[in-house]
Amino acid sequence: MSRASIKDVAKLAGVSIATVSRCVNEPHRVRPGTRERVQTAINETGYSPNTLAQSFRRGKTHVIMVVLPSVGDPFFTAVMRGIRDVASDKGYSLLISETQFNTMTADEIGSMVVSRQADGIVLLASLSPFGTRVLSATSHRALPMVIGCETITDELASCPGVHIDNFAAAREATSYLQGLGHERIAFIFGEHKTLLTRDRENGYREAMTRANQVIDSGWVVEGRLTIEGAIAATGKLLAHPKRPTAIFCANDEMAMGCLHALKSAGLRVPEDISVVGFDDNRYAKITDPPLTTVAQPARHIGERVMQRLLYEIENGRSKDAEPEIVPHELIIRDSAAAPPKH
Amino acid sequence: MSRASIKDVAKLAGVSIATVSRCVNEPHRVRPGTRERVQTAINETGYSPNTLAQSFRRGKTHVIMVVLPSVGDPFFTAVMRGIRDVASDKGYSLLISETQFNTMTADEIGSMVVSRQADGIVLLASLSPFGTRVLSATSHRALPMVIGCETITDELASCPGVHIDNFAAAREATSYLQGLGHERIAFIFGEHKTLLTRDRENGYREAMTRANQVIDSGWVVEGRLTIEGAIAATGKLLAHPKRPTAIFCANDEMAMGCLHALKSAGLRVPEDISVVGFDDNRYAKITDPPLTTVAQPARHIGERVMQRLLYEIENGRSKDAEPEIVPHELIIRDSAAAPPKH
DNA sequence: TAACAGTTTGTAAACGTTTACAATCTTACA
DNA sequence: TGTAAGATTGTAAACGTTTACAAACTGTTA
Numbered sequence: 001m002s003r004a005s006i007k008d009v010a011k012l013a014g015v016s017i018a019t020v021s022r023c024v025n026e027p028h029r030v031r032p033g034t035r036e037r038v039q040t041a042i043n044e045t046g047y048s049p050n051t052l053a054q055s056f057r058r059g060k061t062h063v064i065m066v067v068l069p070s071v072g073d074p075f076f077t078a079v080m081r082g083i084r085d086v087a088s089d090k091g092y093s094l095l096i097s098e099t100q101f102n103t104m105t106a107d108e109i110g111s112m113v114v115s116r117q118a119d120g121i122v123l124l125a126s127l128s129p130f131g132t133r134v135l136s137a138t139s140h141r142a143l144p145m146v147i148g149c150e151t152i153t154d155e156l157a158s159c160p161g162v163h164i165d166n167f168a169a170a171r172e173a174t175s176y177l178q179g180l181g182h183e184r185i186a187f188i189f190g191e192h193k194t195l196l197t198r199d200r201e202n203g204y205r206e207a208m209t210r211a212n213q214v215i216d217s218g219w220v221v222e223g224r225l226t227i228e229g230a231i232a233a234t235g236k237l238l239a240h241p242k243r244p245t246a247i248f249c250a251n252d253e254m255a256m257g258c259l260h261a262l263k264s265a266g267l268r269v270p271e272d273i274s275v276v277g278f279d280d281n282r283y284a285k286i287t288d289p290p291l292t293t294v295a296q297p298a299r300h301i302g303e304r305v306m307q308r309l310l311y312e313i314e315n316g317r318s319k320d321a322e323p324e325i326v327p328h329e330l331i332i333r334d335s336a337a338a339p340p341k342h
Numbered sequence: 343m344s345r346a347s348i349k350d351v352a353k354l355a356g357v358s359i360a361t362v363s364r365c366v367n368e369p370h371r372v373r374p375g376t377r378e379r380v381q382t383a384i385n386e387t388g389y390s391p392n393t394l395a396q397s398f399r400r401g402k403t404h405v406i407m408v409v410l411p412s413v414g415d416p417f418f419t420a421v422m423r424g425i426r427d428v429a430s431d432k433g434y435s436l437l438i439s440e441t442q443f444n445t446m447t448a449d450e451i452g453s454m455v456v457s458r459q460a461d462g463i464v465l466l467a468s469l470s471p472f473g474t475r476v477l478s479a480t481s482h483r484a485l486p487m488v489i490g491c492e493t494i495t496d497e498l499a500s501c502p503g504v505h506i507d508n509f510a511a512a513r514e515a516t517s518y519l520q521g522l523g524h525e526r527i528a529f530i531f532g533e534h535k536t537l538l539t540r541d542r543e544n545g546y547r548e549a550m551t552r553a554n555q556v557i558d559s560g561w562v563v564e565g566r567l568t569i570e571g572a573i574a575a576t577g578k579l580l581a582h583p584k585r586p587t588a589i590f591c592a593n594d595e596m597a598m599g600c601l602h603a604l605k606s607a608g609l610r611v612p613e614d615i616s617v618v619g620f621d622d623n624r625y626a627k628i629t630d631p632p633l634t635t636v637a638q639p640a641r642h643i644g645e646r647v648m649q650r651l652l653y654e655i656e657n658g659r660s661k662d663a664e665p666e667i668v669p670h671e672l673i674i675r676d677s678a679a680a681p682p683k684h
Numbered sequence: 685t686a687a688c689a690g691t692t693t694g695t696a697a698a699c700g701t702t703t704a705c706a707a708t709c710t711t712a713c714a
Numbered sequence: 715t716g717t718a719a720g721a722t723t724g725t726a727a728a729c730g731t732t733t734a735c736a737a738a739c740t741g742t743t744a
Contacts, residue, residue, distance in 0.1 A: 005699095005700060005701090006700065006701065007700080015723075015724085016723070016724045016725075017700090017701080017702095017724095018702080018703080018723075018724060018725080018726095019722085019723060019724075021701070021702060021703085022702095022703095022722095022723090025702080029721085029722080030722070030723085031721080031722060031723085034722085034723085049700085049701075050699090050700055050701075051459050052394075052397050052398045052401065052403065052699090052700080052701095053398055053699070053700035053701045053702095054700080054701060054702085055394050055397070055398070055701095056394045056395055056397070056398035056699090056700080056701075056729065056730075056731090057700075057701045057702055057703095057728085057729060058701085058702075058729090059394065059729080061394065063437070071413065071419050071422060071423075072416060072419040072420070072423075072624070074414060074416075077413050077414040077419070078414070080413060081413075081414075084440070093437050093439075093459070094437070094438060095405070095435050095436065095437060096436060096438060097435075098426070117393050117435070227624065227625075227628060256625070256628060257628060259628075259630075260628035260630070263630060282414070282569065283569075283598070283625070286569060286598060286599060286601075286602035288601075288602070288605060288630045347729095347730060347731090348730065348731065349730080357693075357694085358693070358694045358695075359694095359730090359731080359732095360693075360694060360695080360696095360732080360733080361692085361693060361694075363731070363732060363733085364692095364693090364732095364733095367732080371691090371692080372692070372693085373691080373692060373693085376692085376693085391730085391731075392729090392730055392731070394729090394730080394731095395729070395730035395731045395732095396730080396731060396732085397731095398699065398700075398701090398729090398730080398731075399698085399699060399730075399731045399732055399733095400699090400731085400732075401699080
């Protein structure tokens with residue numbers, strides 16, 4: 001026996017399907033008497049509207065697609081919490097899709113967007129891998145899209161975004177290490193293709209040149225944003241002839257790997273070597289030692305991104321897409337101290 | 343200008359819409375000549391089928407709903423990777439929904455299921471909070487559902503599942519500690535309402551009684567599966583007059599909090615006190631000291647769960663729903679050792 | 685060439701809603 | 715009581731597909 005449809009309710013209540021529809025969607029437009037009759041019919045049949053039919057008819061799915069590098073990264077899950085909170089508050093569900101390690105290709109993402117699986121898309125990843133294609137495929141439809149955490153590539157000048165000032169934040173973190181007395185500061189970056197990583201690296205470089213420090217090319221290594229990548233990177237750093245006295249990691253996940261590699265090598269943090277992370281994810285306060293790191297308001301970013309997306313969805317694409325810069329903060333814990341005097 | 347529909351293609355190619363539909367869905371049933379003509383029309387118009395209309399017509403969304411306690415837990419994200427891999431391989435997307443901390447209530451989940459937002463549901467959470475309602479609302483439709491990690495409540499006897507033998511695993515971990523010489527072993531559990539937690543607790547209790555150890559009631563405390571919960575729980579344990587010499591945590595997330603609390607209290611692990619976790623999440627090998635823990639094949643569980651769900655979706659609900667037990671393994675690292683001799 | 689089988693195509697209904705428009709019913713007021 | 719205005723309801727079309735069925739072809743065989 002199949003589900004009750006609007007017809008069944010209409011028949012049972014002795015009204016037309018239009019009236020049933022109105023009872024559900026705009027009850028004030030139907031007389032209290034009939035409204036009651038319909039309501040009992042609804043209860044009796046156990047009717048609930050077929051969402052598929054509704055989506056189809058209204059051309060709206062109430063689904064938001066979230067594209068992010070990795071669901072595993074605690075920072076991104078925090079952002080997602082923010083997104084989810086405002087989304088589910090407004091009746092939207094989240095369709096998530098990982099770019100990294102993902103079998104889903106650019107084409108698939110693009111086609112999903114084009115074929116209207118979702119009402120909008122929030123990008124927490126850099127666009128480079130598939131930006132152009134999606135855009136070209138969908139540009140004439142102007143699907144609502146907002147970018148979070150990452151900065152905007154030029155192809156996409158009109159896409160609103162919300163993120164911290166990665167450049168300034170990285171510069172400050174580096175300056176902090178310099179203030180502690182460090183001169184040999186290394187930087188473990190994520191992946192060069194993302195702008196975010198480049199902004200942070202540029203902030204680091206800026207601080208170094210401002211302090212008249214020359215950066216040994218062996219001090220800047222790739223950590224692929226993963227624990228394993230960071231462990232390997234730290235290995236390289238320790239093997240370097242001019243071994244750095246401090247390591248600045250482009251995210252906390254890598255800082256955790258770095259910490260581990262350092263201790264495995266028999267070094268004490270921060271007595272022998274200092275480490276600074278980025279994100280202030282929820283493990284940062286319980287690493288050993290607790291991690292000095294740049295805090296991003298992850299949840300807040302998620303909320304704002306989603307709010308802006310909903311605004312776009314409801315009011316059409318905004319032309320004035322100035323990014324929203326949210327504040328960051330250097331959280332000083334115990335993983336960075338003055339360099340050892342030799 | 344709106345998207346091209348099947349009609350536009352048909353007109354351009356000079357065929358009926360039925361032929362276009364066939365070209366897309368079963369090309370072998372249309373003559374090569376016309377097939378070509380239609381194809382060029384498709385290319386020219388940039389046509390791609392409207393997924394909403396398809397879903398509506400076919401009564402199938404190609405969306406799977408995943409219900410889990412917390413997207414933030416690395417163990418669950420690993421399971422989700424497995425789920426995602428086979429899902430996206432078969433053309434399914436994932437709609438995720440967190441139970442814990444979630445604004446989405448049982449009713450909402452139930453109605454979402456009932457209203458056919460998804461073709462099936464994979465449960466990684468215990469059912470108790472909302473099981474009955476969903477079931478009563480949807481039982482007559484028998485929506486495909488598979489449960490992972492958790493065990494099955496009796497209301498749901500026919501729901502297939504895949505999980506490890508939590509009872510045996512917890513018993514073994516406890517025995518391992520006993521073998522090391524521990525007698526005062528504490529247990530930090532998650533939440534009593536989940537069966538999973540109770541299975542693990544029962545395994546622990548079984549091992550203790552087998553070894554003729556009596557469990558002090560103050561040794562079994564709740565950690566809510568979170569870092570903070572575990573820190574608080576560890577505090578209680580340390581304040582206990584008969585302080586335990588080993589702590590067995592029901593998941594690694596809590597073990598990490600426990601480790602932190604122990605070190606904050608000035609204790610050395612494992613010299614002063616031993617810790618054993620559960621899950622072998624990706625941080626377990628880089629905690630300090632690396633965590634001895636029970637490994638679950640997270641990704642594999644995810645894959646199997648999804649495969650079984652797809653089977654149910656395609657072939658209808660199976661009556662013989664015997665759960666699939668996957669192997670666990672005690673991973674011995676450095677967080678547990680012999681108790682200190684006093 | 686006629687008849688037949690098989691292949692290819694078209695016609696039209698159906699899926700469950702929403703909604704413009706028309707029709708009917710109320711109510712208030714002259 | 716009659717009429718107009720407003721409130722309430724019904725009718726029917728539309729959304730973009732898929733698909734059962736019928737119609738029109740094609741080629742083969744007698």
